[in-house]
């Protein structure tokens with residue numbers, strides 16, 4: 001059966017959700033009898049500011065500074081995320097594969113993981129040369145733990161019969177890694193990457209609010225200090241869009257690498 | 270062409286379709302007084318005790334017994350997934366397992382698993398080519414040619430070569446898994462309750478496929494099952510095991526001619542063998558039932 005995306009039920013439900021949210025926003029600004037809510041800009045005011053060639057508070061799609069903030073945030077999130085994947089996936093695989101290494105590393109990871117990322121910020125600023133690295137480090141940290149844990153669970157959840165089959169067919173450890181462990185753990189690894197990306201944006205925004213010169217988190221916090229409501233909302237919406245796009249990119253890559261799941265179960269993302 | 274000549278050709282073709290491949294000269298297995306105790310330091314689960322079996326090259330051996338009697342344990346020992354705690358196993362006169370040697374799996378004894386273990390992330394063709402490629406026994410081209418050839422011979426599986434295993438029926442998956450084992454030219458093919466979860470009709474179809482594969486690429490086969498009829502129908506020799514601890518209770522030689530056909534299951538010879546085996550198993554089943562033996566995978 002073939003349906004166009006714009007006739008599908010899912011598509012319309014999605015738009016109904018957006019429309020509902022905007023309506024609630026509008027209603028709470030206009031009709032809620034609470035003074036602080038009435039100071040908020042309504043959706044149209046934000047949209048006007050966002051797309052204005054001459055924004056009242058200096059930030060819109062026509063001002064270069066908007067893109068400087070976006071660039072810094074995207075750059076930090078990407079750097080932190082890539083570092084987390086590069087280090088987290090191999091570590092997770094090693095922990096899942098070698099029992100000795102597991103015992104050794106699990107204790108350490110178990111101890112460090114519960115520390116909230118923001119609690120790292122002061123120490124990070126003091127030990128790293130420059131605030132830039134400190135912010136990236138804190139962002140990296142949450143993404144890293146999410147990647148390690150999910151990769152580890154992914155390796156552990158591989159059916160032991162696959163290892164036995166591989167051994168029976170004459171595999172060397174290298175073959176087991178390449179043909180059993182990596183593809184077997186991939187679904188969980190990608191779940192981990194989704195979580196890691198979300199967590200990265202979350203702690204990036206927080207980090208930028210506390211310690212940065214540029215970035216969307218900084219932009220939001222600066223507008224807060226100057227009580228520039230529309231710019232706060234523009235920053236929030238831009239973070240939302242960036243998170244959505246990065247998540248979609250991971251899904252596309254995942255579906256490419258796990259074609260067998262898409263074909264066998266119609267499973268996407 | 271004369272009528273007689275064409276008749277002779279037909280006959281020859283008929284014969285080539287039904288004649289058994291010759292007995293191979295490798296693949297004899299000697300299991301000598303094997304015992305296996307899980308967790309010898311702690312719980313001490315005695316899974317096997319004093320088991321001895323001799324298998325000639327190219328024989329089809331079936332092992333029957335109630336769940337939990339140690340069939341998979343015995344198979345894991347032969348496959349090299351687990352070690353023995355007593356006795357020894359020899360493959361073509363060479364030591365394969367002793368209590369002091371670490372277990373060593375290898376492509377000379379390939380396993381087809383109880384729940385199936387085709388790699389779901391590889392296509393049927395990639396699964397079949399896997400063994401020869403990781404062993405560097407064939408180039409990619411040769412492996413592909415050989416895999417397609419075997420898939421074709423084993424009931425037209427070449428048509429699903431590009432599919433992923435979860436897209437196939439469980440019967441087809443099992444047949445592909447057997448082909449994935451056969452391409453390695455194993456000395457022994459180990460099948461652990463491969464048709465366990467299937468309905469009668471698919472099971473009968475699978476029997477014909479397996480017998481056909483056995484006829485074409487004859488190997489020593491160890492076939493584990495808890496279905497007695499299946500065991501007698503397929504095998505040259507049926508071993509009945511008892512549980513707690515797992516020992517060999519009786520050995521039944523099946524001298525039904527090959528190739529086997531479903532009609533044989535109605536013949537007097539088959540029925541007599543079945544009666545003999547049932548008498549032997551029944552006693553065991555009753556004991557197991559009384560102990561409240563639960564279904565054990």
Ligand SMILES: Nc1ncnc2c1ncn2[C@@H]1O[C@H](COP(=O)(O)OP(=O)(O)O)[C@@H](O)[C@H]1O
Pocket residue numbers: 307308314315316334335336337338339340341342343565566
């Ligand atoms: N790894 C293990 N550790 C401890 N006991 C085991 C283990 N594997 C199997 N057993 C026990 O050994 C006995 C034989 O098991 P198994 O060989 O799987 O039986 P079968 O395949 O005939 O159903 C059972 O009682 C089972 O509980």
Ligand SMILES: [Mg+2]
Pocket residue numbers: 340341383462566
């Ligand atoms: Mg079993």
